[in-house]
Amino acid sequence: MGEVKFMPSGDRAMVVEFGNAIDTRINDQVHTLARRIEEEQIPGIVELVPTFRSLMVYYDPFLTSYAKLKAVLENSGEIGAGSAKEKKRILKIPCCYGARFGQDLADMEAYTGLDRDEIIAIHSSVDYKIYMMGFLPGFVYLGGLDKRIEIPRLKTPRVKIQPGAVGIGGNQTGVYPLASPGGWRLMGGTPVDFYDPDREEPILCKAGEFIRFIPITIDDYYDIRRMIVNGTYQVEVLEEDA
Known part of the structure; x- marks a missing residue:
């Protein structure tokens, strides 16, 4: 997964960070992960907010947790990997x-x-x-x-x-x-x-x-x-x- 970092943001959000620069490759990874989450319809996720180098994932703490969500994302394939059909x-x-x-x-x-x-x-x-x-x-x-x-x-x-x-x-x-x-x-x-x-x-x-x-x-x-x-x-x- 390279330099991908998971960080909690309060009790109902997670930040998935791909790097520390404004870079096309990094931003592509952010949007690829956002699309994958939308396609997989992961339970408990409320909103996705892409930025230059990270994705903020808001979730309902009554339906999931930081630990559960992190495990799901880590096990859903290579984080940010692209698709030839995009x-x-x-x-x-x-x-x-x-x-x-x-x-x-x-x-x-x-x-x-x-x-x-x-x-x-x-x-x-x-x-x-x-x-x-x-x-x-x-x-x-x-x-x-x-x-x-x-x-x-x-x-x-x-x-x-x-x-x-x-x-x-x-x-x-x-x-x-x-x-x-x-x-x-x-x-x-x-x-x-x-x-x-x-x-x-x-x-x-x-x-x-x-x-x-x-x-x-x-x-x-x-x-x-x-x-x-x-x-x-x-x-x-x-x-x-x-």
Whole structure:
């Protein structure tokens, strides 16, 4: 099982830790274990919360215990071992780069030495894995950012960032689902709601899925936004071999 560690977290949760770094291989192990637990429908488990490098497993202490759960997971095969049948679920997210949404594109050009068209082409050429959700409801921490467009966070965070803002912070990219303070460099905006409390599934996506940004014009942005308000827009989803 390598470096896998089991740790209790209070009287109704367990942490299964796979490493101590933000790493694709480690995160793959986290999500593989989460899928295995869901498929096996292990009694007593209430919720699974994947992070960059660990899986929090919440359980009902009246139905199971830390010791029982640890034994079940240890005996269910190699922890985090993958499957050849796994599929990538990719959400195609329209993004209007620049315009009124990309306040920091000029700074990114100066920092990276690339022009905005190159930055946009690089950013929209990757299927970003959702390593984890956090910070705000529906906020995605995405892995896979090209090193050529990595840029430090703002020294002084903005007081308010609009919902749908697409930004880069260090070696990660993501989407702000709600208006909030934030220090990531803004390069665009999506009309898609990553969090909508009135929707049947309030949060658009989940950890382990992938995001592909699709460049659109400012006119496309407002057309899609109108369709979303009218309830006639659906995010396109692809399934590909992992």
